[in-house]
Amino acid sequence: MPIRIPEQLPAQDVLLGENIFTMDSMRAANQDIRPLAVGILNLMxxxxxxxxxxxxxxxxxxxxxxxxxxxIDNQAPKNTPQSHMDSFYHDFSSIASKRYDGLIVTGAPLAHLEYSEVKYWDTMAKILDWSERHVQSTLYLCWAAHAAMYHFYQVERVLRQEKISGVFEHEVLDPHNELMRGFDPYFYAPHSRYGHITVDEYNQVPGLSVIARSADAGAYIVSSQDKRKVFVTGHPEYDPETLNDEYCRDVESGQAPQVPVNYYPDDNPAKNPLVRWRSHGSLLFTNWLNYCVYQNTPYDLNLLANGASPKR
Structure with a gap:
């Protein structure tokens, strides 16, 4: 089935070019079903x-x-036209009374800032608390995963001197967890971060468990027992060229970044990246939507705040 996105959103042309079916609001209104409502808090x-x-x-x-x-705020974002934001984005205040089956909170380039120094931290904390009452399951990516760990459990990340950057091998620790259904015992996924929380620190939080980890990059997927919080410390959504773009940007800015690990053949940036994470990235999102969202959300989203049992 398709995803419904705003008409004229630039992503629509890209997705249609990849033979991915999207639907505008008018056509979706004629579908006699209750679609899943998913919010994306985009901090990138x-x-x-x-x-x-x-x-x-x-x-x-x-x-x-x-x-x-x-x-998250009205400030003109870097690398994105203000007109795009005004046309396609909702201010949090305008959707604060709404309930969602799922919410995705992206990463953010805020690695070297303490949370209290982030200009929108107060709003971020408000949204995190709001999600507890208004969202069935929230997927936190990269910086957002660490921010949520700090906000909900007071677990502090450690900032490394060198960035964890590259495509790392991961091991499935809990093959019976629904999020890992269909995963190979070992798989690859990209990371791009300075922050780090150890596997033991995650596992010491009651109700949380690390279900996939890397020997080199640490915990990758962490889930709450009730599936309402899923923390992903890497970037399963990354395009083939994203790590390359980040590396080239850092080089051009005068930094001396390490070459992303296991990304270029022979670790040679002159060669095209070796892509080997996209199938498992797609599977992770599919499993999250099915087992953490669809199978657990009430048909009437107004029942979310009451802790209603699944109605599917």
Whole structure:
């Protein structure tokens, strides 16, 4: 089934070019079903690129999904036209009374800032608390995963001197967890972060468990027992060239970044990246939508705040 996105959203042309079926509001209104409502709180500076990446992964499911793009403040974002934000994004205040089956909170380039120094931290904390009452399951990516761990459990990340950057091998620790259904015992996924929380620190939080980890990059997927919080410390949504773009950007800015691990053949940036994470990235999003969202959300979203049992 398709995802419903706003008409004229630039991602629509990209997805249609990849033979991914999207639907506008008028056509969706004629579907006699209750689609899943999914919000995307996009904290990345290049909003359009991130939209395409996430919508691509959300599309690989038989479920119909209505997507709301959410902004955290009114400041003009870097690398994204203000007109795009005004046309396609909702201010948080405008959707605060709404309930969602699922919410995705992206990463953000805020690695070297303490949470209290982030200009929108108060709003971020408010949204995290709001999600407890208004969202069935929230998927936190990269920086957002660490931010949520700090907010909900007071677990502090450690900032490394060198960035964890590359495509790392991961091991499935709990093959019976629904999020891992269909995964190979070992798989690859990209990371791009300075922050780090150890596997033991995650596992010491009651109700949380690390279900996939890397010997080199640490915990990758962490889930709450009730499936309402899923923390992903890497970037399963990344395009083939995203790590390359980040590396080239850092080089051009005068930094001396390490070459992303296991990304270029022979670790040679002159060669095209070796892509080997996209199938498992797609599977992760499909499993999250099915087992954490669809199978657990009440048919009437107004029952979310009451802790209603699944109605599917």
């Amino acid at each position: 500076p290049n909003k359009i690129e991130t939209e395409v990446q996430l919508l691509r992964l959300l599309s690989n499911t038989p479920l119909q999904i209505d997507v709301d793009l959410i902004r």
